[in-house]
Amino acid sequence: MSYRRLLFFRVLLFAGLVTTWHLLVQFEVLPAFFFGEPAVVFQRTWHWFASGEIYPHLGITLLETLVAFVLGAGFGLGGGLWLALNPTASSLLEPYIKALNSMPRVILAPIFAVWFGLGIWSKIALGVTLVFFIVFFNVYQGVREVSPLVLANARMLGANARQLLRTVYLPSATSWVFSSLHTSVGLAFVGVVVGEYLGSARGIGYLILQAEGLFDINTVFAGILVLTILALILDSLVSRLERSVLRWNVRSTQTSPGA
Amino acid sequence: MAVDSGPAGAAPRSQPAIAFEHVDCTFRTPDGIAYTALRDLNLQVADGEFVAVVGPTGCGKSTILNLAAGLLTPTSGRVSVHGIPLAGLNRHAGYLFQADPLMPWRTAIRNVALGLEYRGVDRPTAEQRATEWLARVGLAGRGDVYPHQLSGGMRKRVSLAQTLILDPEIVLMDEPFSALDVQTRVLMENELLEIWAANRKSVLFITHDLEEAILLADRVVVLAAGPGTHALGEFLIDLPRPRDLAELRTTPRFSTLYHDIWQVMKDEVLKSYAQHKSRG
Numbered sequence A: 001m002s003y004r005r006l007l008f009f010r011v012l013l014f015a016g017l018v019t020t021w022h023l024l025v026q027f028e029v030l031p032a033f034f035f036g037e038p039a040v041v042f043q044r045t046w047h048w049f050a051s052g053e054i055y056p057h058l059g060i061t062l063l064e065t066l067v068a069f070v071l072g073a074g075f076g077l078g079g080g081l082w083l084a085l086n087p088t089a090s091s092l093l094e095p096y097i098k099a100l101n102s103m104p105r106v107i108l109a110p111i112f113a114v115w116f117g118l119g120i121w122s123k124i125a126l127g128v129t130l131v132f133f134i135v136f137f138n139v140y141q142g143v144r145e146v147s148p149l150v151l152a153n154a155r156m157l158g159a160n161a162r163q164l165l166r167t168v169y170l171p172s173a174t175s176w177v178f179s180s181l182h183t184s185v186g187l188a189f190v191g192v193v194v195g196e197y198l199g200s201a202r203g204i205g206y207l208i209l210q211a212e213g214l215f216d217i218n219t220v221f222a223g224i225l226v227l228t229i230l231a232l233i234l235d236s237l238v239s240r241l242e243r244s245v246l247r248w249n250v251r252s253t254q255t256s257p258g259a
Numbered sequence B: 001m002a003v004d005s006g007p008a009g010a011a012p013r014s015q016p017a018i019a020f021e022h023v024d025c026t027f028r029t030p031d032g033i034a035y036t037a038l039r040d041l042n043l044q045v046a047d048g049e050f051v052a053v054v055g056p057t058g059c060g061k062s063t064i065l066n067l068a069a070g071l072l073t074p075t076s077g078r079v080s081v082h083g084i085p086l087a088g089l090n091r092h093a094g095y096l097f098q099a100d101p102l103m104p105w106r107t108a109i110r111n112v113a114l115g116l117e118y119r120g121v122d123r124p125t126a127e128q129r130a131t132e133w134l135a136r137v138g139l140a141g142r143g144d145v146y147p148h149q150l151s152g153g154m155r156k157r158v159s160l161a162q163t164l165i166l167d168p169e170i171v172l173m174d175e176p177f178s179a180l181d182v183q184t185r186v187l188m189e190n191e192l193l194e195i196w197a198a199n200r201k202s203v204l205f206i207t208h209d210l211e212e213a214i215l216l217a218d219r220v221v222v223l224a225a226g227p228g229t230h231a232l233g234e235f236l237i238d239l240p241r242p243r244d245l246a247e248l249r250t251t252p253r254f255s256t257l258y259h260d261i262w263q264v265m266k267d268e269v270l271k272s273y274a275q276h277k278s279r280g
Helices: A003-026 A038-051 A055-084 A087-102 A105-116 A120-144 A148-156 A161-179 A181-198 A204-213 A217-245 B061-069 B108-112 B114-118 B123-136 B152-164 B182-198 B210-216 B252-279
Strands: B018-028 B034-045 B050-054 B076-081 B093-096 B170-174 B202-207 B219-223 B231-236
Touching: A003 A038, A038 A217, A055 A087, A055 A120, A055 A161, A055 A181, A055 A204, A055 A217, A087 A120, A105 A120, A105 A181, A120 A161, A120 A181, A148 A161, A148 B093, A161 A181, A161 B114, A181 A204, A181 A217, A204 A217, B018 B061, B034 B050, B034 B061, B034 B202, B034 B231, B050 B210, B061 B093, B061 B170, B061 B202, B093 B152, B108 B114, B108 B123, B108 B152, B114 B123, B114 B152, B123 B152, B152 B182, B182 B210, B202 B210, B210 B219, B210 B252, B219 B252, B231 B252
Parallel strands: B050 B202, B050 B219, B093 B170, B170 B202
Antiparallel strands: B018 B034, B018 B076, B219 B231
16 A cells, blocks of 8 residues: 555545544544544644643643653663673662563652652652663663673774773664653653643643543544644654664664563 | 774784684683684784684684684683784784675665774774775775675675775684685785785784685695694695796695695594585
8 A cells, every 4th residue: 555545545544533532522522521532632633722721731741751761771771881881780670670560650749749749840759760770671681782792802903891891882772762762751641741740730631631530522522632642743754763873783773672 | 993003013022913722712602612622822913914824614714703803701811913812802903794784774885984083083084094904905996885886896896895994903804705606716815915015014814615715825824623622733835926826826835734734624524524514
């Protein structure tokens, strides 16, 4: 199928689903109170952007996502590198890291709210905990799997310990950060929105929380629509970044290894 | 830094570049079984000499190079470089590995410049010299591509430039051309001989290909089948230099040498084959 035809059918599918939703609600097969009305949802979304009402919330959610990602990836990179190069520390900490990783970390949100307040930092903290482990495990695994041959070669070419870190471990660890980029940016976003949803004064999650309190299901759907569009935009930005940074990497076109 | 010492070097000519004396090398497998790769190995590479080591597969050829490079230490016996026992990495040696050891995240030119950067040469100078070396191995203008964009033969050339740019006194080569197709291989062998003739290094060249060994080397050492490999025999290759590899293959002297060495090697190859068969 040509791309044009494919695009046409994709749009058709979307239109069909929305129309079905509309008709089901219109003929009261589904109660509008619980399922909303697509026309109103689009109208609400349009109004948000037209009046500019949404921008401060959008800005805050994006800012939180960005900071959560940068901090989480930074700590993950540092921690993963450090632990992978310290066999003693890694065997000592291994069970605790496993425990922390298997814990459903979203449940830390109330604790972060108490520690960091209802401002942006409690959301960032939640995003960081999600991103950290993804990046951490990727880097940890990546450093341990650095090709012994590349290492031996670098040593034969005269690299000292610091140069090995700079020219072998760090670049290969960074490549693993980038290979988990889609997952980690996505999780930063999830952490932040969940944080907002559980208690905040601004952000898209806050809008949804408020609308839910008023049983305004259409606004909830509008919030979800905005979040979805935002997630898609973030994902395509990540793909672009990946292409420019990982030009050398044949792996970059594939999806990230397991989260 | 190896640059200031030419082939004549500071060391007296009487000392061999590399000497293995009664070297044993035993590995412990994960299940605790000791495997003796080398037993009582004696081997010498004179200054400026090209020595090829041939032997059946799995006879510990790579172990010999890792010992000479200082990546391994012998269980007993002694490895010395210019008469001085080797401790730690062999700083006089460049090592051309069998598999591809290039850094995938560095372009060809940055891979070649790597060793110079490690030695504190500033980046413009290092890249200038790397450009010259890329041209020397026939890759002029390909400096900005990444290893995965190069063919196997081209990656081998980059590795060769990466090793030789440091002008090591000793070059260790582990079946460097075994993964290449026949045409590329002949080209690379010719190039290697040309570079070697221009600036005589001591070369320890490991291969399983007897023909290649005879064509390139001054001396061919035949190894016994593993475990417990040792040198079975040595053959002086008195073919004149410079050599034209394509023509040399058809000369009677080459055939005689090939025949003589093969007589010694044959039994070991059969022995090794039988072992692999019974194991597998």
